[in-house]
Amino acid sequence: xxxxxxxxxxxxxxxxxxxxxxxxxxxxxxxxxxxxxxxxxxxxxxxxxxxxxxxxxxxxxxxxxxxxxxxxxxxxxxxxxxxxxxxxxxxxxxxxxxxxxxxxxxxxxxxxxxxxxxxxxxxxxxxxxxxxxxxxxxxxxxxxxxxxxxxxxxxxxxxxxxxxxxxxxxxxxxxxxxxxxxxxxxxxxxxxxxxxxxxxxxxxxxxxxxxxxxxxxxxxxxxxxxxxxxxxxxxxxxxxxxxxxxxxxxxxxx
Numbered sequence: 001x002x003x004x005x006x007x008x009x010x011x012x013x014x015x016x017x018x019x020x021x022x023x024x025x026x027x028x029x030x031x032x033x034x035x036x037x038x039x040x041x042x043x044x045x046x047x048x049x050x051x052x053x054x055x056x057x058x059x060x061x062x063x064x065x066x067x068x069x070x071x072x073x074x075x076x077x078x079x080x081x082x083x084x085x086x087x088x089x090x091x092x093x094x095x096x097x098x099x100x101x102x103x104x105x106x107x108x109x110x111x112x113x114x115x116x117x118x119x120x121x122x123x124x125x126x127x128x129x130x131x132x133x134x135x136x137x138x139x140x141x142x143x144x145x146x147x148x149x150x151x152x153x154x155x156x157x158x159x160x161x162x163x164x165x166x167x168x169x170x171x172x173x174x175x176x177x178x179x180x181x182x183x184x185x186x187x188x189x190x191x192x193x194x195x196x197x198x199x200x201x202x203x204x205x206x207x208x209x210x211x212x213x214x215x216x217x218x219x220x221x222x223x224x225x226x227x228x229x230x231x232x233x234x235x236x237x238x239x240x241x242x243x244x245x246x247x248x249x250x251x252x253x254x
Contacts, residue, residue: 001104002053004087010046014080017042021073022128032071032126037133039071040123045152046079048112052105060086071123106180107217109153111251113146114221118254120145121225139188142223143174146186150175173209181216183209189228195235198222202239202250210246222252 020035032039046068050061060082068079124145127133136142143159150157158176175184185205187198202220209215220239222229229235232252239250 002049002090004090006049007083007087007090010042010049011080011083013042013045014076014083017071018073018076031128033073034071034076036071036123036126039076040120041149041152042076043068043079044113044116044120044149046083047116048109048153051112052108106154106177106182107219107249110182110184110219113149113153114219114251114253117146117149117221117223118225120149136188136223136225138190139186142188142221143186146184146221147175150177150184154179176214178214181214182219183212183215183217184219184221187220187222189222189224189226191228193228195229195231198229199235199239206239206241206246206248215246217247217249220248220250222250224252225254 017034017038020038021033024031024033047061047064050058050064054061064079064082067082068075121136124133125135134141134145136145147157147159154177156177156179158178159174173183174186176182177184185202187193187201189198193201202222205220206218209218222232224232229252236250236252239248241248
């Protein structure tokens with residue numbers, strides 16, 4: 001349920017982003033002036049919270065998307081203004097009639113993170129004066145960044161849990177959201193892990209998790225920045241499923 005307290009926290013975080021402002025050097029214009037990582041984290045967290053609690057066509061969501069795009073002070077100030085207007089409308093009682101989803105939807109929040117994951121990676125690479133940053137070169141980097149983004153929305157994130165034995169061997173899952181009985185498996189494509197190999201690994205994962213006591217939903221995130229999977233939507237459709245024991249969703253991005 002949306003709360004003014006949470007919106008105030010997001011406003012405070014937006015103001016913290018504004019405090020990272022560093023003016024462009026003389027004769028350089030057009031570059032973002034805020035810390036890219038902090039801006040993207042705040043933008044993603046705020047949009048995810050709004051999407052989890054308001055209808056998809058709500059004007060506040062549409063306005064935030066349209067106005068808060070890059071790490072400029074003007075964009076962040078617009079976002080803060082939108083949140084303040086939302087608080088005012090809530091206090092006036094304008095969100096009492098079915099415009100707010102009463103329950104937090106973990107799947108929607110996860111989908112927002114996965115859909116914007118590549119944008120976060122790109123923004124982290126774009127640091128002023130080529131300063132050191134986190135780059136995503138392998139599967140461990142994907143796990144590390146995804147874990148950081150999950151913390152924005154989930155309190156109990158269990159990493160590297162053992163899975164039940166399958167075909168005579170056991171392995172570790174990437175993340176377990178025990179409160180919601182969701183397991184997240186992460187893959188990153190590479191020269192020797194393309195569509196065929198990814199598909200084979202995911203088929204094994206799906207079979208394994210059907211017997212896991214804490215798994216009702218399996219989210220498989222395949223990060224494919226080089227586009228090594230030729231038909232990502234086809235592979236997603238082939239492997240995503242719903243049955244009595246396990247709901248499977250496969251997301252290959254970007």
